[in-house]
Amino acid sequence: xxxxxxxxxxxxxxxxxxxxxxxxxxxxxxxxxxxxxxxxxxxxxxxxxxxxxxxxxxxxxxxxxxxxxxxxxxxxxxxxxxxxxxxxxxxxxxxxxxxxxxxxxxxxxxxxxxxxxxxxxxxxxxxxxxxxxxxxxxxxxxxxxxxxxxxxxxxxxxxxxxxxxxxxxxxxxxxxxxxxxxxxxxxxxxxxxxxxxxxxxxxxxxxxxxxxxxxxxxxxxxxxxxxxxxxxxxxxxxxxxxxxxxxxxxxxxxxxxxxxxxxxxxxxxxxxxxxxxxxxxxxxxxxxxxxxxxxxxxxxxxxxxxxxxxxxxxxxxxxxxxxxxxxx
Amino acid sequence: xxxxxxxxxxxxxxxxxxxxxxxxxxxxxxxxxxxxxxxxxxxxxxxxxxxxxxxxxxxxxxxxxxxxxxxxxxxxxxxxxxxxxxxxxxxxxxxxxxxxxxxxxxxxxxxxxxxxxxxxxxxxxxxxxxxxxxxxxxxxxxxxxxxxxxxxxxxxxxxxxxxxxxxxxxxxxxxxxxxxxxxxxxxxxxxxxxxxxxxxxxxxxxxxxxxxxxxxxxxxxxxxxxxxxxxxxxxxxxxxxxxxxxxxxxxxxxxxxxxxxxxxxxxxxxxxxxxxxxxxxxxxxxxx
Numbered sequence: 001x002x003x004x005x006x007x008x009x010x011x012x013x014x015x016x017x018x019x020x021x022x023x024x025x026x027x028x029x030x031x032x033x034x035x036x037x038x039x040x041x042x043x044x045x046x047x048x049x050x051x052x053x054x055x056x057x058x059x060x061x062x063x064x065x066x067x068x069x070x071x072x073x074x075x076x077x078x079x080x081x082x083x084x085x086x087x088x089x090x091x092x093x094x095x096x097x098x099x100x101x102x103x104x105x106x107x108x109x110x111x112x113x114x115x116x117x118x119x120x121x122x123x124x125x126x127x128x129x130x131x132x133x134x135x136x137x138x139x140x141x142x143x144x145x146x147x148x149x150x151x152x153x154x155x156x157x158x159x160x161x162x163x164x165x166x167x168x169x170x171x172x173x174x175x176x177x178x179x180x181x182x183x184x185x186x187x188x189x190x191x192x193x194x195x196x197x198x199x200x201x202x203x204x205x206x207x208x209x210x211x212x213x214x215x216x217x218x219x220x221x222x223x224x225x226x227x228x229x230x231x232x233x234x235x236x237x238x239x240x241x242x243x244x245x246x247x248x249x250x251x252x253x254x255x256x257x258x259x260x261x262x263x264x265x266x267x268x269x270x271x272x273x274x275x276x277x278x279x280x281x282x283x284x285x286x287x288x289x290x291x292x293x294x295x296x297x298x299x300x301x302x303x304x305x306x307x308x309x310x311x312x313x314x315x316x317x318x319x320x321x322x323x324x325x326x327x328x
Numbered sequence: 329x330x331x332x333x334x335x336x337x338x339x340x341x342x343x344x345x346x347x348x349x350x351x352x353x354x355x356x357x358x359x360x361x362x363x364x365x366x367x368x369x370x371x372x373x374x375x376x377x378x379x380x381x382x383x384x385x386x387x388x389x390x391x392x393x394x395x396x397x398x399x400x401x402x403x404x405x406x407x408x409x410x411x412x413x414x415x416x417x418x419x420x421x422x423x424x425x426x427x428x429x430x431x432x433x434x435x436x437x438x439x440x441x442x443x444x445x446x447x448x449x450x451x452x453x454x455x456x457x458x459x460x461x462x463x464x465x466x467x468x469x470x471x472x473x474x475x476x477x478x479x480x481x482x483x484x485x486x487x488x489x490x491x492x493x494x495x496x497x498x499x500x501x502x503x504x505x506x507x508x509x510x511x512x513x514x515x516x517x518x519x520x521x522x523x524x525x526x527x528x529x530x531x532x533x534x535x536x537x538x539x540x541x542x543x544x545x546x547x548x549x550x551x552x553x554x555x556x557x558x559x560x561x562x563x564x565x566x567x568x569x570x571x572x573x574x575x576x577x578x579x580x581x582x583x584x585x586x587x588x589x590x591x592x593x594x595x596x597x598x599x600x601x602x603x604x605x606x607x608x609x610x611x612x613x614x615x616x
Contacts, residue, residue, distance in 0.1 A: 058422045106602050109609045113365050113421050113565060117557040118605065124554045125598040132594055246550065250367075250429040257426060293441060299433030306427045307415055 013265055020171055024164040032163050033235065034279065038272045039170040040231045043177055045255035045267035047224035052253065053262030054185060055217040056197030057108070060116045060249050061123025064103070065096045065222040067244030069229030071130060072096075074142045074239050082149040085158065089148075092230045093223050099126075100222025101215065108214045120246055131241040141240030144233050160234040170231055174268065177224060181264050184220075193217050258305050259312050266314020273313060277301060332463050337587050338580065343472050345579020346479035350534035351552055352559040352571040353486060354527030360566025361503040362520050364413060365421050367428035370553025371435040372528045376401060376535025377544045378439065381448050384539075390453045394536045398529060405528030409521045417520070436546065445546055450539040475537055482533070483572065490568065499523060503566065555582075558601045564614025573612060 023035050044066050051057040072092045077083045103122045110118050131139050147166075150158035160166045184190050192213050195203045204210050233239050242248065251274070259270025281287060281294035281301075290297060355369045379400055383393030412431065416424045452471045459467040490496040501509045502519050510516050535548075542548070559578050563570025578597050585593035592599075604611065 052422065058425065060425060106605055110605060111609075113359065114561060114605075114610065114614075116365060116421060116425060117561050117565075118601070121554060121558050121561070121598055121601060125595055128594040246554070250426070253422070253426055254429070257422070293437045295433045295437040299430040299437070302430030302433065303412065303427050306423050306430065310423070 009265075017171070017175060021168075024167050029163065032167055034275065036163075036167045036170050036235055037232075038275045039167075039174050039268075040228050040235065041252075041255065041275065042268035042271040043170075043174050043231070044225055044228035045252050045259065045271045046174075046177060046181065046264055047221045047228065048252045049256050049261055049264055049267045050181065050217055050221040050224070052256050053264075053267075054190070054197060055193045055214060056200075057214065057218065058116050058253075059107075059119040059218075059221070060246065060253065061103075061119035061121075062221070062225055062252055063246075063248035064123035064126045064244050065100055065225040066229040066232065066248065066252075067130070067239065067241070068099060068126060069093075069096050069226035070233035070239035070243050071136055071142070072226075073148065073230055073233040074136060074144050077144050077146065077148070079145050082146040082159070082161070085148045085150040085160075086152070089227075089230060093226055096226025096229070097219055097223040100219045100226075104215050104218035104222065108211060108218055120249070123244060123249060124246060127241055127244045127246075130244060137240075139241060141238055141242075144237045144239065147234045147237055148230075160231075166231070166234055173227070173231065177227070178264055178268070185264070189213070189216070254302050254305065257312055258309070260314025260316070261312065263312075263314035266312050269313040332466055336462065336466060336468055337583050339468060339472070339476070341580035341583035342576065343476045343479075343579070344583060345576035346476050346483070347534055347538055348552075348555060348559055348579055349483060349572050349575035350479055350537075351531050352556040352563070352575050353483070353568055354530040355556050356560045356563065356566055356568060356571045357499075358524055358527045359560070360568075361499055361523050362413075362417065364416055364524075365424045365428070366413075366527075367425060367553065368408075368431040368435060369527070369531055369556065370549035370551075371432055372401065372404070372531035372549075373535040373538075373552050374439065374546075374549030375404070375435065376532030377450075377539045377542070377548060378443050378448075378535075379532070380536035380539040381443070381450050381544050384450050390450065390536075390540065394533070397532060397536050401529045401532030402525050404532075405525030406521055408528070409524040413520075413524055432549070435549070439546060447543045447545040449543060452540045471540060475541065478537055479534075482530070486530075486568065495522075555597065558597055561611055562601055562604045564608075564611030567611070567613035570611055570613035 020035065020039070024032055026032070044062075048059065048062045051059050051062070069092050072095050073083070073088065076088055076091065103119075107115055107118045107122065130136050136142050147159070147161040149156060149160065158165060158169060160169065185194070192203065192208055195206075195208075196210055196213060200210055203213075229243070232243070255270035255274050256267045257270070258273055259268065260266030278294065278298065281297040282291055284291045287294070287297065351369065351373055354372075355366065358364050358366050358369070376397060379397040380390065380393050383396045384390050387393060387396070408431070412427060416427060452469075456471045456474050459469045460473070461467045488496075490499060498509070498514050498519055501512075501514070502516055502523075506516060509519075555578060559571055559574040561574075562577065563572070563574030577600065581596050581600050582593065585596035589596065608614070
């Protein structure tokens with residue numbers, strides 16, 4: 001059951017990654033930024049797949065950790081100086097991990113529809129915390145004036161302020177996290193959480209501490225969402241409460257479904273496709289008047305995906321690669 | 329003097345709680361009977377408020393606006409059920425969440441196209457615009473009392489229909505065993521359409537009644553949806569009685585929180601939810 005992509009899929013993914021690595025050569029700032037957003041949201045969607053596709057937990061509050069990490073970057077960045085990733089990134093991940101563990105400890109006690117509602121409610125709680133607060137710019141959002149850098153002693157190794165650098169860091173992180181998660185899912189831990197997805201009571205009867213496994217999975221997913229949030233804050237240098245909002249969480253779920261849940265690489269394709277579709281809908285030349293009301297088109301698109309396209313792009317790719325449908 | 333102030337806040341809390349009950353009862357009924365989690369429920373509250381706004385402008389009277397608005401929400405509910413919700417009955421919660429999420433995106437944008445992004449207000453009807461003096465300096469608006477009474481009447485009606493009528497019997501039968509109810513010759517499709525449409529209308533009426541005391545603004549649906557989720561989770565999903573108690577508890581906690589502990593008011597309701605879930609993971613009256 002543990003899903004390792006077939007050789008054909010791996011070849012396709014390697015070609016895709018190679019093609020993505022060429023994007024900065026174009027030098028077009030708009031495109032580089034767009035694809036960077038695709039990659040970072042790809043990491044975010046992939047982290048949600050751990051819950052939705054592997055543990056069977058439908059979280060509707062995943063953006064809380066994504067946005068929280070963005071705000072941590074804002075809060076620890078001095079106004080006129082870059083913060084050093086060497087300690088900023090671990091701190092960011094730690095804050096999101098602790099928050100995810102605390103929220104997860106409560107949420108994981110619940111099941112099914114309760115879990116959906118409770119994760120949503122806690123995410124909204126964090127949303128209002130930043131929305132109504134004075135310490136982080138309130139509803140207007142806040143800036144990260146100088147983007148994080150990685151310095152070791154005297155040497156400047158990575159400067160996320162550079163557009164191409166940020167792009168390659170995002171791409172490398174995406175590949176690294178994908179490989180990490182494939183390893184995790186093939187480990188005994190990964191097999192247990194997939195067992196929980198299929199039949200929780202049986203796993204319990206086998207003597208596994210189901211609660212603990214789900215909590216660890218929730219925390220891992222939240223922490224990786226935090227990693228994506230860290231990178232996202234460096235794209236525009238701007239964070240707003242909307243990053244934690246239910247709309248962001250919903251969009252991430254759409255990416256997972258569109259890409260095909262339980263495949264890890266699928267949600268990344270989903271993120272790329274969804275942002276691509278959004279660009280398309282916003283194109284005045286194509287959609288005229290509707291372009292300024294592209295949310296209607298997006299809503300219709302989401303509904304169409306749910307009704308007609310349930311296996312997602314990842315499923316399509318797997319079945320093209322010679323696998324029968326329904327068999328993962 | 330202090331206890332009079334407390335009394336007013338308590339009345340406000342009860343009024344807010346009763347309003348929440350109207351919205352949450354639709355949400356919990358639709359889930360309990362049809363097994364559907366409907367994120368777009370908040371949108372119907374928003375649509376109700378905007379309908380009240382437009383119809384009041386047209387006719388100059390809120391009661392007339394409500395009478396005109398109710399059929400619109402009933403039909404809207406039937407249409408949404410017929411074209412979208414029908415496809416969700418045999419699907420899992422994830423797909424229900426996403427489809428209704430898509431509906432929210434559409435409703436929100438349609439609202440912007442039709443009514444624009446500015447906040448609006450609806451005047452309180454002349455007959456209900458006074459206030460009842462409580463002491464020399466404090467008084468309580470008549471409309472809020474009317475609002476509470478109206479919500480209580482609707483809640484009573486709802487309880488009566490569910491507990492005492494033939495329709496209610498079918499609804500309860502459908503909730504406890506769908507296949508068996510169908511076998512007995514009851515048209516469950518029709519029943520679902522009715523339940524969904526009534527749920528939409530309850531949210532719509534809540535929006536219409538609330539329009540004069542709350543601002544009518546674009547994001548009002550989401551804000552109330554999340555709070556309604558909290559209410560439903562506290563009460564136990566599918567339980568109308570639970571939704572009633574949950575709504576009153578949330579109403580009071582929210583209002584007291586804003587008065588006595590404004591710094592943590594927005595977090596207080598979620599803390600209450602967390603506490604209830606620690607004690608009973610399926611809510612007060614939920615079947616886990």
